[in-house]
Amino acid sequence: xxxxxxxxxxxRVALITRNLEEVIGADELPGLLEQGMxxxxxxxxxxxGRLHLGTGLMVMQKVRDLQQAGVKCRILLADWHTWLNDKLxxxxxxxxxxxxxxxxxxxxASLAAVGGDPNSLEFIFGSDFYHHNxxxxxxxxxxxxxxxxxxxxxxxxxxxxxxxxxxDFAKLLYPPMQVVxxxxxNSHIAHGGxxxxxxxxxxxxxxxxxxxxxxxxxxxxVIKPIAIHGHxxxxxSKPTEWPVDPERLRExxxxxxxxxxxxxxxxxxxxxxDEIRKKIRKAFCPPANEGMDFNPILDWTExxxxxxxxxxxxxxxxxxxxxxxxxxxxxxxxxxxxDGSLHVMDLKSGLAEGLITLLAPVRKIFAEHAEMMAELxxxx
RNA sequence: CCCGAGGUAGCCAAGUGGCCUAAGGCAGCGGACUGUAAAUUCGCCAUACGUUGGUUCAAAUCCAACCCUCGGGACCA
Numbered sequence: 432x433x434x435x436x437x438x439x440x441x442x443r444v445a446l447i448t449r450n451l452e453e454v455i456g457a458d459e460l461p462g463l464l465e466q467g468m469x470x471x472x473x474x475x476x477x478x479x480g481r482l483h484l485g486t487g488l489m490v491m492q493k494v495r496d497l498q499q500a501g502v503k504c505r506i507l508l509a510d511w512h513t514w515l516n517d518k519l520x521x522x523x524x525x526x527x528x529x530x531x532x533x534x535x536x537x538x539x540a541s542l543a544a545v546g547g548d549p550n551s552l553e554f555i556f557g558s559d560f561y562h563h564n565x566x567x568x569x570x571x572x573x574x575x576x577x578x579x580x581x582x583x584x585x586x587x588x589x590x591x592x593x594x595x596x597x598x599d600f601a602k603l604l605y606p607p608m609q610v611v612x613x614x615x616x617n618s619h620i621a622h623g624g625x626x627x628x629x630x631x632x633x634x635x636x637x638x639x640x641x642x643x644x645x646x647x648x649x650x651x652x653v654i655k656p657i658a659i660h661g662h663x664x665x666x667x668s669k670p671t672e673w674p675v676d677p678e679r680l681r682e683x684x685x686x687x688x689x690x691x692x693x694x695x696x697x698x699x700x701x702x703x704x705d706e707i708r709k710k711i712r713k714a715f716c717p718p719a720n721e722g723m724d725f726n727p728i729l730d731w732t733e734x735x736x737x738x739x740x741x742x743x744x745x746x747x748x749x750x751x752x753x754x755x756x757x758x759x760x761x762x763x764x765x766x767x768x769x770d771g772s773l774h775v776m777d778l779k780s781g782l783a784e785g786l787i788t789l790l791a792p793v794r795k796i797f798a799e800h801a802e803m804m805a806e807l808x809x810x811x
Numbered sequence: 812c813c814c815g816a817g818g819u820a821g822c823c824a825a826g827u828g829g830c831c832u833a834a835g836g837c838a839g840c841g842g843a844c845u846g847u848a849a850a851u852u853c854g855c856c857a858u859a860c861g862u863u864g865g866u867u868c869a870a871a872u873c874c875a876a877c878c879c880u881c882g883g884g885a886c887c888a
Contacts, residue, residue, distance in 0.1 A: 597881075669849055695839090716848045728848085752846085775847040 435501025440464045446500040448659070450492070450738040452625050455635065455658040463619060463657075466649045472497050473618035475507040475557075475609060476538075477590075478530040479518040480811050481699040484786075485624065485664050485689055487541035487793065488735050493622060493661055495547030502620060504552055507612055508534060511557040515605045516590045525810050530556065532803045537700055540796040544789060545739055555616070564615075570643040571611045577637040583607060586629040588685075610634045613656050614644040621656040624663050626685075631658035662734055663688040665727035666696030667714035675725050687725065701797060701804070704787045711783040719769040728775075728782060729765065736785050737761040746773075746781030753777075 435443065440461055448454045463470060474490060494504045508530045510523065519525045539549035561567050585594055586606040592598060609630045613621045621631050638645065638655040646654040666689040675683055689697045698707055716728045723729055736744045743759040752774065758764040767773035797804055 667848090673849075693838095712847065714848060718847095718849095721849090777846090779847060 433499075435499060438500065443500040446496045447502065447620070449496060450662075450734070451659050452662045453628070453658075453660040455628075455631065455660075456655055457657070459655065460657055463648060463654070468619070468649055470502045470619045471617055472502045472504045472620040472622055473507055473613065473616045474505075474622040475509045475512065475612055476534070477509050477513045477516060477518055478526050478534055479513065480691055481701050481807075482534070482537045482541070483689060483691060483697045483699050484731075484735060485697075487537065487700045488545060488739065488789070489624075489661050489664060490622070491538065491541045491547060492545050492739055493659070494542055494552065495545050497620065497622075498547050498551065505555055505616060505618075506538060506552065507555050507557060507560070507616065509557045509609075509612075511561065512590070512605055512608065515601050515608075516592075519810070527556075527558070529807060529810055532800075533807045536796060536800055536803065537793065540793040541700065544792045557612075560615070566643065567611065567615050570615055570641070571607060573641050573643040574607045574610050574614075574633075574637055577640040578607065578610075578633055582633065586633060589627050589630045591626075606630055606633065610637065611644075614638075614641065614646055617646055618656055619646065619654060621658050623658075623660060625660045626663060626688075628658065628660055631656065631660070634658070664734060665725065665730040666690060666693060667698075667710060667727050668693065668696045669715040670725060673717075673725075674721065689727075698786065700790060700793050703794075707787055707790075708780070708783045711779050711786075714779070716775050716779065718775070719765075719771075723765060723769070728779060729768065731786075732764065732778070732782050733761045735789070736782065737764075739789070744781055744785055746777050747784070748777050 438446075443464055444457075444460050447460060448457055472494075474494075476486060476490075494506075497504050510526045510530055513519060513526045513530075514521050514523055519529065535554055538554075539552060542552055543549045580603075583603050583606050587594060587598070587602060589609065590602065590605050592602065606629070609627075610633050612618075613631075613634045621634060623631065635655040635658065639653055646656065648654050663684070665687055670683060670687045672679070672683060675687075691697060695710065695713070698710055702710070711728070714727055717726055732744065737760065743757065744764065745755070745757050747755050753772070756767075756773070756777075758767070764773065764778075768775075768778060
């Protein structure tokens with residue numbers, strides 16, 4: 432890997448912004464890099480149950496890119512947010528244990544698996560960060576004073592909740608806390624899935640008004656956090672509405688995404704090779720003539736295989752099915768799927784084997800921590 | 812603390828004294844059909860109705876107490 436100092440600014444910008452669904456404030460990036468600042472990144476993760484591919488591979492791929500671009504990467508293990516959001520039963524003891532053990536181990540292993548540097552990845556525990564930290568709570572009030580109740584209510588989708596649903600008041604602390612996290616961690620780059628954009632947009636909106644913890648560049652000018660949003664992997668199950676009506680895409684997106692609460696829709700880092708094969712074999716995978724936009728198998732192949740490794744996808748096939756084949760790009764694979772020269776079964780098994788290979792180092796690390804894994808299972 | 816609504820399978824939900832050894836739907840599981848899934852189709856899937864007592868020949872269905880959820884209110888004024 433080329434050290435970041437040897438990369439040009441456009442090369443670094445390209446690494447930071449590639450393979451994303453959205454970058455807000457991309458134009459501000461070269462300016463910051465030209466100042467020679469060490470950019471800091473952060474992503475906050477709730478400590479819910481098992482880690483899935485969305486976190487393990489999608490998030491960590493981007494962390495790897497950022498590391499390669501010379502950005503300092505940090506993960507906020509958001510135990511308070513988990514507590515506020517009633518995950519893991521809101522049991523703080525449980526949350527802490529899983530966060531300290533399984534999450535850190537699993538995320539480091541995942542980062543290593545996609546070619547990043549696990550040792551320079553920093554973990555910050557929410558409760559440690561907030562403890563005896565008056566400035567945090569001052570900044571919290573500062574953020575709250577610069578946004579509105581309505582805005583906060585509308586942003587609860589970042590925590591997987593809908594505006595209409597009834598909830599305890601504590602839930603409303605979550606979005607502003609997330610915004611404060613960005614500033615208090617001095618994160619020039621705020622990272623999340625597309626579902627996190629509401630919080631990031633609030634952060635950018637309040638950036639200029641903050642008096643407690645504004646972010647500034649080396650010239651003292653206020654920086655708005657640059658928001659980078661990753662693609663949300665499609666769930667493996669058939670969408671509730673098929674074919675998908677483009678008009679209703681906004682609302683359907685949420686239901687279509689891979690979700691921890693629907694185990695069949697997701698692959699977890701803990702899954703055994705056979706479980707991975709089975710889940711992928713059972714996955715919804717419409718033929719090309721029904722459209723290729725909402726096909727989870729193609730979606731995963733693109734985002735987990737092609738965007739992740741330069742080698743592309745190697746598929747083993749029986750001679751009577753055309754023999755082994757190697758795809759170097761998503762375009763060529765899609766073309767083959769469209770013209771029928773690549774059969775679904777072969778695509779599925781190719782993807783499954785690709786993922787199994789990719790995740791092998793993670794499984795190895797988990798196997799070395801049998802006690803931790805047993806504790807996890809006991810706590811879930 | 813008061814008033815109201817409600818607690819039936821993983822989820823939604825019918826049933827208000829015997830025909831309920833609990834309808835239906837979704838999800839799930841197994842099979843048929845497809846070299847995948849989906850669609851279609853066949854089969855499986857609560858001895859149990861918030862808890863504990865009581866009334867009755869007979870209760871998910873009536874009564875009592877308690878627990879919990881949701882909405883509203885009271886207290887503070």
